[in-house]
Amino acid sequence: MKFYLKTLLPALLAIHCSGYAQTLASKNQLFGVGNNSFSIEFVDVKNSYSLPDTIGNPERFIGYLNYGYRIGKYEISRDQISKASAQSGVSFNQADMSTYSGNGPDKPCTGLSWVDAAQFVNVLNTLHGYPAAYKINTAGGFELWQSSDSGFNSANPYRNSKARYVLPSEDEWYKAAYFDTNGVTTITYNNMQYSSPGSWWNFPNISDLAPQSSAGGSVGAVYDQFGPSDVQDCGELSFSGTMGQGGNVWEWMETGYDLVNDDPQKNRIIRGGSFKSQNSQDMSNVIAYDVNPLNSVNDLGFRVVDLVPRTGSYGDFNYEINTDLTECSIVSYNGFGGQVTIPSFILGVPVRTIANRCFSGNTAITSVIIPDGITTIGSYAFSGCSNLVSVQLPETLISIENCGFGYCRKLTTINIPSSVTFIGSEAFAATAIYSITIPNGITTITHNMLQECPNLSSVILPSSITTIEFGAFQVCTSLKTINLPPNLSSIGDYAFNMSGLTSLTVPSSVTSFGWLCFASCQSLKEIIFYGSPPSFSWGLFQDITSNLQPRIFYDPSQVGWSSSYAGKTTYPIGTKTLSIAYLNSCGTVTVSPVQTYYSQGDVVSLQAQPEPGFVFISWTGDLISLNPSETLIMDGDKVINANFQQDINDTDGDGLSNYEEIKVYFSDPFNIDSNGDSVPDGVMVNLGYSPLLNCAPLINYLLSNMLNNGTPLYNQILNEGINEVISAPNNYNLYTTSQIHNLGLGGIVLDRSSNGELILHYEILQSTDLQNWTPLQSYDLPITNAPSDKMFLRVQAVGQ
Known part of the structure; x- marks a missing residue:
């Protein structure tokens, strides 16, 4: 084993120097079912864009990662290895730790080679339906992934990019052990200084001071001890929340000793010290050794990293998880509708956002329950959900973006939490809501x-x-x-x-x-x-x-x-106004006093005056009365209607209403014969003519009829009392003068002879120009059986 150094990567020049503190939470993952199922507890390692740490002499940079991930809170235990073997059929030969009282189920697994640890990780992926992380051949040997393999990543051919569970790279292990989101990191490169939030500790217990040696418990670290402690009782926690990254057992890294994963036989890095370490230096951030990947060592174990898929499906939802594992977005819905409940967490990541257009146009959903934790409803997230009736919004919601619930035409109620600070345009446009706060x-x-x-x-x-x-x-x-x-x-x-x-x-x-x-x-x-x-x-x-x-x-x-x-x-505030409208505009109202506005309690007199031909009916609006003369107390703004209608009375009895006589015929409603021509107004109207047309006949004549051109026809009143009535059909083009009834074709005279007989005298005239007429024929025609009493006779033309 040997100590080694690492050189600066050129990519560091592109570092985005930003970082932020996050609340850390453990995540339990269950693997398998039945008696051999087991769980692994993970913790989040976030703040992906913090600057790396600088260690060693010559100086090298370590711990820089542009993504968040999870790492096992504890080292893998003997019990977890045994149950994985039972479920998968893969044999894992653990070291016999009886000499060190280390064979208990919660003791760290030791004695597994790097290849064995890689096979265990592959089992985890298989149990959760993901591709294997490491390529193990049928002989049990480790190989590099090739470009023809799905998930091949040329930057790291050790690891399949589609796998979820992996052995930690040195950077992943190092950041979990030594990084703290508090403080500031400053590095100098090429005479340029860079800073970002977050700082680095020298030991994995949030300290630059070495921990005290301990056989277990929460104080110190397990080194210089007789044997390993249980994985859940082996020292203080790191800032990330991991235990045992200082002491207990050394841990395998995925990374090759020279930091380049290009040779399957290359020695792998180990870090963290063990119960056998004689001093605390092995736990320091500057110590790393390398071991042959086929070797089995009884104080060497490992822990697992969960890379968490950033996109995928979860139940009825498709999701996206951000790079830093701080939040998840629901991006679309694949369910059957009805009541929909949005999940609070997906893969242990809190759901914070319902993405733009997530449910847009969905006609199947009828109600939605949005849980606490969600802060944003994206633009058009539920727009056009035409059967959505109800929505439950969480107290954590901050923003409802543009048209979030717009055009949900059956949405009748919405209660917006006090936490909301922004509501976008059209957020609730064209909905059926009755009220909103x-x-x-x-x-x-x-x-x-x-x-x-x-x-x-x-x-x-x-x-x-x-x-x-x-x-x-x-x-x-x-x-x-x-x-x-x-x-x-x-x-x-x-x-x-x-x-x-x-x-x-x-x-x-x-x-x-x-x-x-x-x-x-x-x-x-x-x-x-x-x-x-x-x-x-x-x-x-x-x-x-x-x-x-x-x-x-x-x-x-x-x-x-x-x-x-x-x-x-x-109008000044506090004054009262009076507005009067007129039905049919056929009358006026006299107001006293006339003012633009009135004071509270003022008394106003009103007098309705209909126009000729109309009568007053009633007051309506803010005054109800049938009396045309009224008083009004101004105890508020008043809007009054004065209602009038046509006067249908016939005062003079001529068959015409007063309204007709005044407004239609312009005659006198109080005189049956408005113009004194002895012809009643109603008779003239019934004949189709104005009652004001003067049709007074000569002495001994009465009006008989009217021609189409307005010429009146008369009948003679004879001494004997027999009225001569002349009828003039239009087809004869007849005309009448005064004493002799000139019908245009001749004259007609009715006389009584000395013996009392009635004789009709008539003559036929002729004309070539309808101007000059000469006699043609004349006749005397006795009228037999003529009555001697006063009766009416009509002489009329017949034939065509």
Whole structure:
């Protein structure tokens, strides 16, 4: 055996000098089943980017690793070797330690060659379904992995890169024994100085002082003793939490003596000292020896490293573990849906993140339980999970990234833990949630965070909120009011666009509103401002159809206010306003006194006055009454409707309603014959003509009919009381003059002879131009059986 030194690797120039302290936790791994099953307890070795240690003369660098790993907390025991042999059928010849009282089941396994230790590691991989770490031929000899072999790694052909369990390299063993995450390491290379968090001890018990010799227990280390102690009782712990890396038995390294793993027969490094060591120097970080890999030594054992697969599947989940073994992410889900419970640990690594788009678009999951320990829900992690109804969030959660639960349209409840400090844009957009409480510490309601949540009626914002970004609450149609926090400074574009807001109180801290901030908020009746008027961009109240809404109330002690704000009338806080609307705009209301606003308790007189043709019906809104004359006490803002309708009464009895006479025909509703032409207004309307058309007949004539061109036809009143009625069908193009009824084709006269007979005199005229007419024929036609009493006769033309 010999002491050796190591030269600096050129890759050190690329060291990333960073490090951080981590809480260390042991991890038990079970191997096999039944009576021969056994477990190995591992501890984490993290802080992968710490600088290496410098040892020896000449100086060399050791312990630098760019990955985290686990190492056995204890040396492998005789019992673990026996049970592995029983399960695998592989024979392991342990040293007879009876001379040293070392054959107990919990004593360290000794007497195994390096090749035997490698075979034991292969058994561990096989029991957990991983490839063998070391290539052992059928004769039991060790060989290098070749480029044609799966898992070949040219940088280390001893170790298969796909194996999980391996013998520790010297760097892996050394870092577990001597590294401490506290302090700072500084090294100088090529006249350049490098520093990083973390420091190195000289002995594996968190000390630069040699431990005291001990036969066992937690104080000191087992060296210069009669025999080995049980593996779980052999000295103080290292910073990593390992026991026995100083004393008890020497331990095999995977690494060749010259630090290059290129020859299967090359001697292997051993470290740590043993119960046979005469002094503490063997436990020092500067001591390392080498031994033939086929040799069996009764104070030489080993421990195992777990490299932990960084990616893989675990139950229904695919995962990724970071390089330093500090956290695990769930990256996708392969299950059947329903209720899903996220695991807290995978391969002993705490699950911290549900990765971006992990469950995005999954329509099968209905509920999710997220356990304590998870800190981040990634962007779009559950976006579009259309049947997701409920989610249980942990108290450890810090961040819900963009669209984390966006468009989960059946998600009705969400309880955000107080630990959350960030909620991303669209995090809960288009969900069915009814209420949400934002935790204190969050400063921004990010853009579109809660847009299109139709059920959202309650939002509680903490005092830490300073900004509401664009679209945060737009189209939240059930959101009637929201208490804005006292430190809020700006409200962005579209923030409450098309929401159901009815009222809003704006704290004095608010200085600006964005574009279309309250556009289309048709129910927004009032906004109360306690500070100076905030600046606003275009369309603050765009598309609010009522000119009276919202009413703007302001603190008169604040400067900058005028009679209007963004096109809306302003009122001092505490005053009351009266708004009157008119049904059908067919009346007016006289208000006394007329004021822009009123004080609490003021009495206002109201008189409804309908327009002609209409009647007052009622008051509705904040005043219910049928009386057109009312008084109103201003004990709050009042919105009143004065309701009018058409007057359907017929005061003059002419068959036309008062509304028709005034608004349609412009006649007198109190006079049956508005123009005094002896023709009732209703008769004229029934004939299809205005009642104001003057159709008064000559003496001894009455109106008979109207032609299509508006020409009236009359009948003569004879002395005998027989009325002559002339009918003029359109196809005869007949016309009438005054005394002689000129029908256009001739004259017609009805006379009574001396003997009392009625004679119809008529003549036929002719014309070539419808202007000049000459007689053609004339006739006298006695009318037989004519009544002598007063009856009506009609002379009408027949034929075509």
